[in-house]
Amino acid sequence: MKTTQNATWIRWALIAVLLLFGGITLFLSASVLLDLFGMREKEGNYVQFVVLANFFASILYFAGAIGLIAHKAWARYPLWMASVVMLVASLAFGWYVYQGGIHEQRTIGAMAFRTLLTIAFYATAVWIGRAHHQRTNTTTERP
Numbered sequence: 001m002k003t004t005q006n007a008t009w010i011r012w013a014l015i016a017v018l019l020l021f022g023g024i025t026l027f028l029s030a031s032v033l034l035d036l037f038g039m040r041e042k043e044g045n046y047v048q049f050v051v052l053a054n055f056f057a058s059i060l061y062f063a064g065a066i067g068l069i070a071h072k073a074w075a076r077y078p079l080w081m082a083s084v085v086m087l088v089a090s091l092a093f094g095w096y097v098y099q100g101g102i103h104e105q106r107t108i109g110a111m112a113f114r115t116l117l118t119i120a121f122y123a124t125a126v127w128i129g130r131a132h133h134q135r136t137n138t139t140t141e142r143p
Contacts, residue, residue: 010127010128011132014065014121014124015065015068015069017121018121019062021058021061021117022058022059022065023058025055025114026055026059029051033051033052044104045104047096047101047103049089050089050107050111053086054089054114056082057082060078060079060081060082061078063078064076064077064121064125068128071132075128076129079122082118082122083115083121086111086119089115090111090115093107093108
């Protein structure tokens, strides 16, 4: 019973974080891509494919949150896809930096943080899905 209660609270906390983090990421990445509010100049030497990866990941965060709200088994898959997008972008960014590409130093830490956080989102969604599956598939034996 306690696992079920924990899963419910963690599920709603994850939904809230996904919507908040996804909203902030969508706003910031779209602002840089579309040069809203002079964000390109404020960001300095941004890396286009990193901003695009963040943009796509933010949309996938929203998709995962919608799936979690609706108790859908597929809710973890958008978060898995976002994890793959962030991992590929991180590897590409590492290669870009190795090749001497111009970038802001803070991007290295930001990419590591976002990638690990996205993987944590996915792992949490998998745990929630398993807890929900156990709760809905328990059978009571009758004498």
